[in-house]
Amino acid sequence: MRLKIVVLAGDGIGPEVTREATSILRAVAEFGGHEFTFVPALLGGVAITAEGTPLPQATLDVALDSDAVLLGAVGDNKFNALSPDKRPEAGLLQIRQALGGFANLRPSVAYPALAENSPLRPEVTKGADILFVRELLGGLYFGAPRWWNRDTNEAINTMRYTKDEVVRVAKVAFELASKRKKKVTSVDKANVLEVSQLWRAVVTEVAKDYPEVTLEHQLVDSMAMHLMNTPRSFDVVLTENLFGDILSDESGVITGSLGMLPSATIGGKVNLYEPVHGSAPDIAGTGKANPLGAILTAAMVLRHSAGLEADAAAIEAAVAQVLEAGHRTADIARGSNQQVVTTEQMGKLVHEALAHA
Amino acid sequence: MRLKIVVLAGDGIGPEVTREATSILRAVAEFGGHEFTFVPALLGGVAITAEGTPLPQATLDVALDSDAVLLGAVGDNKFNALSPDKRPEAGLLQIRQALGGFANLRPSVAYPALAENSPLRPEVTKGADILFVRELLGGLYFGAPRWWNRDTNEAINTMRYTKDEVVRVAKVAFELASKRKKKVTSVDKANVLEVSQLWRAVVTEVAKDYPEVTLEHQLVDSMAMHLMNTPRSFDVVLTENLFGDILSDESGVITGSLGMLPSATIGGKVNLYEPVHGSAPDIAGTGKANPLGAILTAAMVLRHSAGLEADAAAIEAAVAQVLEAGHRTADIARGSNQQVVTTEQMGKLVHEALAHA
Ligand SMILES: CC(C)[C@H](C(=O)O)[C@@H](O)C(=O)O
Ligand SMILES: CC(C)[C@H](C(=O)O)[C@@H](O)C(=O)O
Numbered sequence: 001m002r003l004k005i006v007v008l009a010g011d012g013i014g015p016e017v018t019r020e021a022t023s024i025l026r027a028v029a030e031f032g033g034h035e036f037t038f039v040p041a042l043l044g045g046v047a048i049t050a051e052g053t054p055l056p057q058a059t060l061d062v063a064l065d066s067d068a069v070l071l072g073a074v075g076d077n078k079f080n081a082l083s084p085d086k087r088p089e090a091g092l093l094q095i096r097q098a099l100g101g102f103a104n105l106r107p108s109v110a111y112p113a114l115a116e117n118s119p120l121r122p123e124v125t126k127g128a129d130i131l132f133v134r135e136l137l138g139g140l141y142f143g144a145p146r147w148w149n150r151d152t153n154e155a156i157n158t159m160r161y162t163k164d165e166v167v168r169v170a171k172v173a174f175e176l177a178s179k180r181k182k183k184v185t186s187v188d189k190a191n192v193l194e195v196s197q198l199w200r201a202v203v204t205e206v207a208k209d210y211p212e213v214t215l216e217h218q219l220v221d222s223m224a225m226h227l228m229n230t231p232r233s234f235d236v237v238l239t240e241n242l243f244g245d246i247l248s249d250e251s252g253v254i255t256g257s258l259g260m261l262p263s264a265t266i267g268g269k270v271n272l273y274e275p276v277h278g279s280a281p282d283i284a285g286t287g288k289a290n291p292l293g294a295i296l297t298a299a300m301v302l303r304h305s306a307g308l309e310a311d312a313a314a315i316e317a318a319v320a321q322v323l324e325a326g327h328r329t330a331d332i333a334r335g336s337n338q339q340v341v342t343t344e345q346m347g348k349l350v351h352e353a354l355a356h357a
Numbered sequence: 358m359r360l361k362i363v364v365l366a367g368d369g370i371g372p373e374v375t376r377e378a379t380s381i382l383r384a385v386a387e388f389g390g391h392e393f394t395f396v397p398a399l400l401g402g403v404a405i406t407a408e409g410t411p412l413p414q415a416t417l418d419v420a421l422d423s424d425a426v427l428l429g430a431v432g433d434n435k436f437n438a439l440s441p442d443k444r445p446e447a448g449l450l451q452i453r454q455a456l457g458g459f460a461n462l463r464p465s466v467a468y469p470a471l472a473e474n475s476p477l478r479p480e481v482t483k484g485a486d487i488l489f490v491r492e493l494l495g496g497l498y499f500g501a502p503r504w505w506n507r508d509t510n511e512a513i514n515t516m517r518y519t520k521d522e523v524v525r526v527a528k529v530a531f532e533l534a535s536k537r538k539k540k541v542t543s544v545d546k547a548n549v550l551e552v553s554q555l556w557r558a559v560v561t562e563v564a565k566d567y568p569e570v571t572l573e574h575q576l577v578d579s580m581a582m583h584l585m586n587t588p589r590s591f592d593v594v595l596t597e598n599l600f601g602d603i604l605s606d607e608s609g610v611i612t613g614s615l616g617m618l619p620s621a622t623i624g625g626k627v628n629l630y631e632p633v634h635g636s637a638p639d640i641a642g643t644g645k646a647n648p649l650g651a652i653l654t655a656a657m658v659l660r661h662s663a664g665l666e667a668d669a670a671a672i673e674a675a676v677a678q679v680l681e682a683g684h685r686t687a688d689i690a691r692g693s694n695q696q697v698v699t700t701e702q703m704g705k706l707v708h709e710a711l712a713h714a
Contacts, residue, residue, distance in 0.1 A: 075548070089548045119481040119585050140516060141549055148551040153520035155555035159497060163510035189599070191432070191446045192498055194505040198512035222635075224607035225615065228476050228585065242546070246603060250581035258582065278579075 001034040003306055006066040008043040008059065008095075011088060012279025013289035013343075014072025020291035020347030021070065021298040027351055028302065028311050039066065043095060044088035044279075045076030054091025060098055068305040069099060069272045072294065073279035083148075088279075096136055100268025102165070103172040104244065105300070106132040106261065106276060108251040110231070113323035116334050117256025120228060128231035128254050131180065133173040134244025136265055138165045139195075141241050159195050161240065166202040172267060173238040174210040181235035183214045187223050187243050199240060220247070227251050248276065259290030259331045262297035264304050271305050273297045283330075287342035290329040292319055295350055318353035322346070358391040360663055363423040365400040365416065365452075368445060369636025370646035370700075371429025377648035377704030378427065378655040384708055385659065385668045396423065400452060401445035401636075402433030411448025417455055425662040426456060426629045429651065430636035440505075445636075453493055457625025459522070460529040461601065462657070463489040463618065463633060465608040467588070470680035473691050474613030477585065485588035485611050488537065490530040491601025493622055495522045496552075498598050516552050518597065523559040529624060530595040531567040538592035540571045544580050544600050556597060577604070584608055605633065616647030616688045619654035621661050628662050630654045640687075644699035647686040649676055652707055675710035679703070 007022060009015040022038050029036040041059040048054050054074075063069050074092045084090060110118070110125040118125050143158030170186075177184045186203045188196035200217055207215040218226065220243045227234065227247060231254050239247060252258045261276035275293030283289055296319060303312035326338045327349050333340045341349065364379060366372040379395050386393040398416040405411050411431075420426050431449045441447060467475070467482040475482050500515030527543075534541045543560045545553035557574055564572040575583065577600045584591065584604060588611050596604060609615045618633035632650030640646055653676060660669035683695045684706050690697045698706065 084547075084549055084551060084554060087548060093549070119477050121476060121478055124476040140546075143513075146551050148555045153555070155518055155552040156500075157516040157550045157552045159514040159516065161512055189602075190441075191444060192441055192450070193514045194441060194503050195512040195514045197441060198505050198510070221602045221606035224581065224603045225609050228607065228610045243603075245546075245578045246581045246600075249578035250585065250607060252582050253585045 001032070001306055001308070003034065003036045003068065004039065004066045005036060005301065006039045006041055006063045006069045008041055008069060009072040010043050010074045010279065011045040011076045012073055012281040012284040014074070014279055016284070016289050016343045017275065017291040017294035018070065018072040020343060021294035023347055024295050024315060024350060024354065025298050025301065027354060028308070028315070032308070032311065043071065043091045044074035045079055047091055048079060048088060054086070054088050055094040060095065063095060063099060064270060066270055068301050069095070069270055070297065070301060071272065071274035073275065073277065075279040077281055093141060096265065096272060097142065099265070099270045099272050101265035101272050102135060102137045103169050103267045104134040104136040104263055104265045105176070106134060106244070106248040106263045108132065108248065108254050108261065110254050111256070111320060111323055113320065114256040114260070114332060117332050119253055120231070125231060125254050130231060130234045130251060130254070131176060131236050132244055132248045132251070133169060133176065133236055133238045134248060135165065135169040135240050139241035159193070161195050161198055163198065163202050166199055167206055168267065170203045170206040170238060173236050174206060174213050177213045177236040178210055182212055183216070183235040185216050185218055185223070185234055185237045187218050187220050187237060187239040187247065189220050190217070191219060203238065223247060224250060252276065257290065257332045258293070259329065260292050260296070262293055262300050264297070264300040266304055273301050287344065288330040289343045290331050291343050291347050292329070295319060295347070314354060314357055315350070318350050318357060321353045322349045358389070358663055358665070360391065360393045360425065361396065361423045362393060362658065363396045363398055363420045363426045365398055365426060366429040367400050367431045367636065368402040368433045369430055369638040369641040371431070371636055373641070373646050373700045374632065374648040374651035375427065375429035377700060378651035380704055381652050381672060381707060381711065382655050382658065384711060385665070385672070389665070389668065400428065400448045401431035402436060404448055405436060405445060411443070411445050412451045417452065420452060420456060421627060423627055425658050426452070426627055427654065427658060428629065428631040430632065430634065432636040434638055450498060453622065453629060454499065456622070456627045456629050458622035458629050459492060459494045460526050460624045461491040461493040461620055461622045462533070463491060463601070463605040463620045465489065465605065465611050465618065467611050468613070468617070468677060468680055470677065471613040471617070471689060474689050476610055477588070481586070482588060482611050487588060487591045487608060487611070488533060488593050489601055489605045489608070490526060490533065490593055490595045491605060492522065492526040492597050496598035516550070518552050518555060520555065520559050523556055524563055525624065527560045527563040527595060530593050531563060531570050534570045534593040535567055539569055540573070540592040542573050542575055542580070542591055542594045544575050544577050544594060544596040544604065546577050547574070548576060560595065580604060581607060609633065614647065614689045616650050616686065617653070618650050619657050621654070621657040623661055630658050644701065645687040646700045647688050648700050648704050649686070652676060652704070671711060671714055672707070675707050675714060678710045679706045
């Protein structure tokens with residue numbers, strides 16, 4: 001198996017966590033006799049600094065010519081004064097659009113070893129295993145018109161969806177649900193928004209092709225509450241772009257730390273893989289960053305771009321095992337009986353657990 | 358003190374909970390020698406059924422000629438097939454707009470007696486006391502253009518804010534914070550949305566007039582997580598319309614039940630008071646509805662429309678006392694040592710606690 005992976009380490013803790021993720025992928029390649037090549041390229045704040053733009057053409061070209069893109073993190077407070085279209089985040093949105101992946105998969109899983117890390121009670125999170133399918137190329141993120149007129153002191157963004165955009169992401173949700181607990185919860189605000197009415201109608205129609213999957217609709221406000229009250233009652237959660245942004249971060253508390261959460265964006269020309277956490281500039285370079293989000297993201301690369309399901313599952317099992325053994329990066333360290341380790345040490349521990357498996 | 362209160366009991370459990378709220382207000386009036394008159398009028402599903410429209414002109418007229426409007430709940434599954442502009446909720450949005458209140462105040466408080474009711478750990482919620490100030494007349498709820506074109510299979514909603522709209526609601530947040538813990542957390546998505554950039558710039562400007570209040574900005578996705586991780590670290594939370602809808606419902610888990618949450622909308626011609634919970638048609642008429650959200654909403658009427666702060670606080674203390682004594686409606690009943698009571702009995706208990714105070 002040959003795989004060309006473009007690595008966009010990005011800003012802040014991006015390079016540190018990505019290093020651990022690629023190191024795990026190298027180990028998998030070596031063990032399985034695969035040929036993975038890693039091509040670094042610039043995105044975000046580092047690209048602005050080096051090239052004057054958050055997504056240089058060279059990055060785009062090499063990314064489009066790869067089998068998978070692995071991203072670290074994007075964002076740097078240095079650029080806060082710039083308008084949205086010039087900031088590091090603009091590079092992220094542009095590359096998401098260029099790669100064409102429209103279905104952003106975000107698992108939110110309760111690890112028994114981290115039960116104490118969640119603000120939620122252990123009996124509430126126990127066994128929770130939610131897969132968010134967030135539409136990633138539509139809605140307020142990309143809708144036009146969009147402007148802030150400093151003369152009239154008025155600003156506009158546009159939430160827009162077409163039927164085709166909803167159909168394709170809904171299909172992904174139902175396909176995934178049919179291999180899991182066979183339930184899709186679709187989130188909208190259909191009692192107020194026309195876009196949500198379209199969303200609900202289309203999802204209801206797509207559901208007809210999946211009679212074995214149960215579909216339920218939830219309003220985004222109630223859903224924000226239900227996710228905390230009864231996380232175990234959800235399987236696949238299907239949302240538009242911004243609702244998914246909010247609800248998947250919220251559901252990070254089920255796992256206990258944003259630093260643990262992976263994501264994969266599929267359905268386009270090239271899949272894009274990124275941990276959910278941000279660039280955390282305040283801890284960059286201190287060895288405090290949690291590489292497990294990036295490592296679990298690497299597992300998703302194997303699952304969704306290489307068909308190496310067993311290897312993906314082995315990485316996930318290795319992560320669970322390292323946590324069971326009491327190893328913790330600073331963000332997830334709680335109480336006694338735990339060894340606080342650095343980013344690099346955590347990477348090594350997963351490495352060893354994987355080698356022994 | 359004379360007060361003309363228009364009561365829009367609305368749909369589902371609205372009439373039951375509103376009955377308990379007005380009964381408490383009557384008691385306060387009698388005890389204090391005030392003259393409160395209650396004028397019933399139709400809104401929502403009941404108005405559609407009786408008059409063919411969710412907000413009849415007669416309701417609007419009497420509401421605009423009152424000192425305060427007390428709402429029960431609006432929404433009925435019977436009308437789910439109607440487009441947003443014809444549904445019960447449209448009546449709610451229209452009356453919000455007509456009354457002109459732009460600042461929706463939603464307290465989210467942890468009651469010690471209900472600590473077991475939250476999915477959050479008691480040590481996380483303990484002492485939490487958040488006041489959401491949600492902008493209520495702008496954003497996606499009211500922005501134009503808005504449509505769902507069934508021929509082209511496309512739908513649009515518009516998120517729009519002007520500087521003036523942000524200034525006036527921000528001022529309310531800072532005024533309230535200056536009488537509380539002197540911190541405002543403003544929520545936006547300024548790394549992506551132009552509207553949020555305007556929002557952030559304007560809030561930052563307004564903050565200059567309140568040097569004693571600390572301002573912090575949070576992105577809506579991180580905020581959804583922080584509210585669960587560290588609810589105690591927030592005082593006043595200022596949001597645009599939809600972000601406030603989502604985050605205030607989410608924060609209902611701090612209290613433990615949506616059924617407990619009151620709200621007041623101020624700043625317009627006539628203040629509008631509504632519990633946060635919905636019409637819950639599934640339990641309407643069963644005596645299971647929790648009237649405490651409506652009763653605490655009545656306390657807000659006294660505070661914000663009558664200047665009767667002591668009476669408002671007395672109602673709030675009576676509610677806390679009834680909970681301490683172990684009385685619970687079905688939605689908040691947990692474990693032993695608790696007496697499950699009906700909607701009406703709960704109203705009576707608050708009544709008695711108030712009479713003894
Ligand atoms: C950084 C930002 C543009 C991004 C988003 O809002 O999509 C992030 O919050 C995420 O969820 O991946
Ligand atoms: C019923 C609905 C229109 C309303 C809203 O979204 O404002 C409700 O959710 C609320 O929060 O008061």
